[in-house]
Amino acid sequence: MYEIIVQNLLSPVVLFFVLGLIAALLKSDLKFPSALNETLSIFLLVAIGLKGGIELSKYSFQEVISPVIATLVLGSLLPIIVLFLLKIIKLDTKNAIGLAATYGSVSIVTYGAAISFLDHTGTSYEGFMNAMVVLMESPAIIISLILLKVLERKKEDSPVLTPQKLAFQSPVTALIDKEVLKEAFFGKSIMLLLGALLIGLIAGEKAIPAIQPLFIDLYSSVLILFLLSMGLTAGERLPEVKKHGPKLLLFGIIMPIIGGILGVGMGHLIGLSLGGMTLMGVLAGSASYIAAPAALRTSVPDANPSIYLGLALGITFPFNLIVGIPLFYQFAQWLS
Numbered sequence: 001m002y003e004i005i006v007q008n009l010l011s012p013v014v015l016f017f018v019l020g021l022i023a024a025l026l027k028s029d030l031k032f033p034s035a036l037n038e039t040l041s042i043f044l045l046v047a048i049g050l051k052g053g054i055e056l057s058k059y060s061f062q063e064v065i066s067p068v069i070a071t072l073v074l075g076s077l078l079p080i081i082v083l084f085l086l087k088i089i090k091l092d093t094k095n096a097i098g099l100a101a102t103y104g105s106v107s108i109v110t111y112g113a114a115i116s117f118l119d120h121t122g123t124s125y126e127g128f129m130n131a132m133v134v135l136m137e138s139p140a141i142i143i144s145l146i147l148l149k150v151l152e153r154k155k156e157d158s159p160v161l162t163p164q165k166l167a168f169q170s171p172v173t174a175l176i177d178k179e180v181l182k183e184a185f186f187g188k189s190i191m192l193l194l195g196a197l198l199i200g201l202i203a204g205e206k207a208i209p210a211i212q213p214l215f216i217d218l219y220s221s222v223l224i225l226f227l228l229s230m231g232l233t234a235g236e237r238l239p240e241v242k243k244h245g246p247k248l249l250l251f252g253i254i255m256p257i258i259g260g261i262l263g264v265g266m267g268h269l270i271g272l273s274l275g276g277m278t279l280m281g282v283l284a285g286s287a288s289y290i291a292a293p294a295a296l297r298t299s300v301p302d303a304n305p306s307i308y309l310g311l312a313l314g315i316t317f318p319f320n321l322i323v324g325i326p327l328f329y330q331f332a333q334w335l336s
Contacts, residue, residue, distance in 0.1 A: 016231065020227070047216070048130055049130075057204040058128075064131070071135045076143050085251060093151055093152075100140070101296055103287045103316075104141070109226060109230065113227075125279055137288070252319070255316070256286065259286075261328075285320060289309055
């Protein structure tokens with residue numbers, strides 16, 4: 001276990017993240033242009049979606065139905081677990097919903113780092129796992145926003161859903177409005193992932209020569225640049241997270257462990273390989289800072305971004321890079 005952690009810690013992916021973290025904490029003038037950050041994000045989303053679609057085209061419906069169901073179950077269950085834990089901490093409803101959506105969804109970059117880790121250790125995994133990243137994005141966001149509406153209905157003084165408003169709304173509209181659905185299903189991240197996935201699925205392996213020079217050969221190098229940028233962002237937001245007390249910081253470490261163990265266990269239950277179980281653990285144990293924050297900004301504007309984004313980037317993301325990925329791998333080995 002110790003050797004695995006050291007190996008992951010000394011990988012270029014993690015070291016560049018640490019470089020960005022140190023640069024931010026030391027108040028360096030190192031900055032990434034916002035346009036470059038956007039470009040790197042788009043690249044990673046398209047690359048993962050394309051590879052997922054191409055790999056998915058190799059499998060029959062019967063082969064992927066179990067992983068699809070398992071992924072949707074995890075994405076729906078995790079927000080409920082998060083809200084239960086945050087009730088113990090006594091965090092307010094809006095920020096608890098923000099964390100539920102964030103920790104129920106998935107970190108694409110953490111997933112990419114896990115792929116690099118498995119490749120480095122020579123561990124094979126099911127190719128259709130790339131497609132599960134897309135499926136893991138939306139359920140937690142939708143479930144979290146529905147839970148918010150349900151919780152607000154229980155409050156007599158709810159400013160969002162009053163009895164008068166409910167009288168003119170259908171049950172579905174009362175729980176979740178069109179803008180929420182639009183953001184959850186057609187937001188930029190989901191559109192890129194799902195669109196690239198479908199293109200890869202339709203084109204199949206014959207698309208590899210066209211996409212390999214950019215989206216396959218350069219993937220690891222672009223991931224390094226993106227992690228350097230994420231290190232800068234995490235370092236800037238780390239002091240904000242500390243203001244909310246040690247209990248919240250502890251949540252940022254405990255929740256990925258709980259989610260990761262559930263994910264690995266679910267992977268074992270449906271018969272995934274060692275690499276597949278590890279990736280399922282990473283999906284369940286990571287926290288989104290792309291799709292979920294984009295949805296929360298419009299759907300739950302009262303939730304504090306410094307909490308859900310700062311915790312995901314400043315605590316959980318580095319924890320998973322250094323400890324989480326090898327921990328899930330080790331747990332998957334035990335089950336194997």
